[in-house]
Amino acid sequence: MKILTIFTPTYNRAYCLEVCYKSLVNQTCKDFSWLIIDDGSTDKTKELVESWQYEDLIEIVYHWQENKGMHGAHNTAYEMIQTELNVCIDSDDYMPEKAVENIVNFWRLNGNKNVSGIIGLDSYSNGKVIGTKLPTNIKSSTLFDLYNKYRVTGDKKLVYRTELTKMYQYPVFINEKYVGLNYKYYMLDKNFELLLMNEVLCCVEYLPDGSSLNMLQQYRRNPKGFAFYRKELMNLPFATTSFKFRQAIHFVSSNMLMKNNFLKDSPNKWITILASPLGVLLYCFILLKTRGKIMFN
CATH class of the missing domain: 3.90.550.10 (Spore Coat Polysaccharide Biosynthesis Protein SpsA; Chain A)
Known part of the structure; x- marks a missing residue:
């Protein structure tokens, strides 16, 4: 073999x-x-x-x-x-x-x-x-x-x-x-x-059609996948607080995209609360940049 x-x-x-x-x-x-x-x-x-x-x-x-x-x-x-x-x-x-x-x-x-x-x-x-x-x-x-x-x-x-x-x-x-x-x-x-x-x-x-160059559209189309990913990274035992904070920002925005309660599902509520203002801004940015470009099945 x-x-x-x-x-x-x-x-x-x-x-x-x-x-x-x-x-x-x-x-x-x-x-x-x-x-x-x-x-x-x-x-x-x-x-x-x-x-x-x-x-x-x-x-x-x-x-x-x-x-x-x-x-x-x-x-x-x-x-x-x-x-x-x-x-x-x-x-x-x-x-x-x-x-x-x-x-x-x-x-x-x-x-x-x-x-x-x-x-x-x-x-x-x-x-x-x-x-x-x-x-x-x-x-x-x-x-x-x-x-x-x-x-x-x-x-x-x-x-x-x-x-x-x-x-x-x-x-x-x-x-x-x-x-x-x-x-x-x-x-x-x-x-x-x-x-x-x-x-x-x-x-x-x-x-141009690669996923790495179309990340915002991916983000908008796949909020559950992104939320899962960020949640798992927030749970890493060796991750630093700053790393978990960055993941929390994305976790908040992904949950907002799928109209989910991000605090309820967060593995670290205090970090998520601190990250929520930036998460909201990211959510708005994604909506703005992908407006008119996303077609859902």
């Missing part, structure tokens, strides 16, 4: 998915399987993937499902993956040719059951690292500490042990299609650290 599964959630991305495919074909190490979770595409994604399967240059597993959103596609991927490690490469991203080789070699030298996996770097297509590199004075850290203690910035690439990613399934809310992916990662932070690897594992393209 191969050691790594690269999984790619995709939705109507036939126009850009080939870049990812070619980068995987060009990998110097083929010790991986490519799992494509087609989250309800209505374009030519299926036919395109079938043509690649016919070429038989890399191992490709294709799964189509009704549209469930990014976190729903992740849930399906984690249910299907059987390899020791997994990494998500989005449909508009690609991997440098030595990325798989670097992951496999690094894990064989350093991997163990006491860590959750590896964290590496993302870069732009020009090779410039997104945000900062990882600290060199430590070998491992939780994801939370990297951003909140060591002040790392920018997107990073996470390679997790599959047996751990099968835990903490993302909840699915009716008529909603978004829950913050970091929910699972912060849950794993409670018991495990990630090994630090200062190598670029993924080259990122931020396309």
Whole structure:
């Protein structure tokens, strides 16, 4: 069995998915399987993937499902993956040719059951690292500490042990299609650290239809998912008061979007009360910026 599964959630991305495919074909190490979770595409994604399967240059597993959103596609991927490690490469991203080789070699030298996996770097297509590199004075850290203690910035690439990613399934809310992916990662932070690897594992393209560039619309469409996410982050045992305060602001606004009593459901009422004025302002800002742009089913 191969050691790594690269999984790619995709939705109507036939126009850009080939870049990812070619980068995987060009990998110097083929010790991986490519799992494509087609989250309800209505374009030519299926036919395109079938043509690649016919070429038989890399191992490709294709799964189509009704549209469930990014976190729903992740849930399906984690249910299907059987390899020791997994990494998500989005449909508009690609991997440098030595990325798989670097992951496999690094894990064989350093991997163990006491860590959750590896964290590496993302870069732009020009090779410039997104945000900062990882600290060199430590070998491992939780994801939370990297951003909140060591002040790392920018997107990073996470390679997790599959047996751990099968835990903490993302909840699915009716008529909603978004829950913050970091929910699972912060849950794993409670018991495990990630090994630090200062190598670029993924080259990122931020396309206009990507979820990261449409966050306010996501916020408006998915208040239950956002409220759940912020509530869980407010409950983190290692989170600082300032971190919980920021989550409370978003918790208030999400609950207002779904006309819910935010104090009743808050895990920390005093912080929520203090954050409520800013939460109200955020709520108003979201309504203003998404006015006329949101169509609900």
